[in-house]
Amino acid sequence: MSQQSKQQPLPTDESHHHASSRPRTPHSRNSRPQDSRSHGSRPQDSQAHDPQTAQTAQRAAEAGETAGCAGGADQAPTLSLMMQHVKECAGVARGVQRTMLDEPAIKRAAQDFHSQRMEKGLVEADGAWFAPAVDEWMDALAGGEARLSEESLLHIAAGTRETLSMRDAMLVSVLCPLTRRSMKLLASDPHDVNSAKTVYDALNGVFRDPGTFPDATRCATGLRLFSVVVEAVPRKDRAHPLACVAYICWWMGFLDESRRCSDEALRIDPGCSLASIILTAAEFNVLPAWADSAVDERNAGDRQ
Numbered sequence: 001m002s003q004q005s006k007q008q009p010l011p012t013d014e015s016h017h018h019a020s021s022r023p024r025t026p027h028s029r030n031s032r033p034q035d036s037r038s039h040g041s042r043p044q045d046s047q048a049h050d051p052q053t054a055q056t057a058q059r060a061a062e063a064g065e066t067a068g069c070a071g072g073a074d075q076a077p078t079l080s081l082m083m084q085h086v087k088e089c090a091g092v093a094r095g096v097q098r099t100m101l102d103e104p105a106i107k108r109a110a111q112d113f114h115s116q117r118m119e120k121g122l123v124e125a126d127g128a129w130f131a132p133a134v135d136e137w138m139d140a141l142a143g144g145e146a147r148l149s150e151e152s153l154l155h156i157a158a159g160t161r162e163t164l165s166m167r168d169a170m171l172v173s174v175l176c177p178l179t180r181r182s183m184k185l186l187a188s189d190p191h192d193v194n195s196a197k198t199v200y201d202a203l204n205g206v207f208r209d210p211g212t213f214p215d216a217t218r219c220a221t222g223l224r225l226f227s228v229v230v231e232a233v234p235r236k237d238r239a240h241p242l243a244c245v246a247y248i249c250w251w252m253g254f255l256d257e258s259r260r261c262s263d264e265a266l267r268i269d270p271g272c273s274l275a276s277i278i279l280t281a282a283e284f285n286v287l288p289a290w291a292d293s294a295v296d297e298r299n300a301g302d303r304q
Helices: 051-067 069-092 103-120 122-143 150-160 165-175 180-188 193-208 216-232 239-252 255-268 273-283 289-303
Strands: none
Touching: 103 122, 103 150, 122 150, 122 165, 122 180, 122 216, 150 165, 150 216, 165 180, 165 193, 165 216, 165 239, 180 193, 193 289, 216 239, 239 255, 239 273, 255 273
16 A cells, blocks of 8 residues: 555545545446556557547547637637646656756755654644745746746655645645645645635536636646646656546546556556546546537538
8 A cells, every 4th residue: 555545534535534525427428337457457548449439538628619719719728738738747847947866865955854854743834845846836837837946846845755735735726726825725734624615616607517627728727837747756756646647637628648648647656546547437428518518519500
């Protein structure tokens, strides 16, 4: 069992107590039973799946443009760039910041963080540890420039070995706009009632509200930021940022890319439940609510 899987339930993971935060089969397209295979026997290449999945993802993306996703047709160039960023995050990054953290530095920082948590308590220590990284992350999302300092990357990498609250805060901030205060609270105290409401509202919109659309510009920046984290950390620490990449790809309707990234995350850490959720959603063609609704509208128009 991985270190993270021993911790408290995660708001973005399957163990979260809000049932509406899980993928639900009513939103699936051509849902089909999957083999009851272990993650160790997953297909080596997601392209080997039936072409219907790729068609579903493409139709979802096209329907998103016509339905007003990410601003409609005016944002089409951004959607094209999104695909480039997805590939960058999958391990062939070009034109993104490359900062490589070494294992001894991460290990020392993780030990320091652990000591601070024991001394100050979880909420105070986590708040102080992640605050500078939150500020940089929020600035990057607002400015559209995917750059993080080496210190912030070190704090994210080392902190994630102790708690996944910062991972969840970074992901939710890409799915929907957050204030700095809300993101810092989510990173430091995920069980606070306001943090729980922030996560619930974000995920409820993703899974249930067809009127909640992804912001392509924000998602593109978020994907590039997560790609910076993936590039910076050793392979054993890449599962969680890759799972976030998979989540954002799924949110945009790119099921093949989502499957590929979640599959790779599970190869690194079979206990990464966030990646398991997204892989299941992608394999069963479960679409976000906006894409499911948009495909229905397009199909209805085609029949007229």
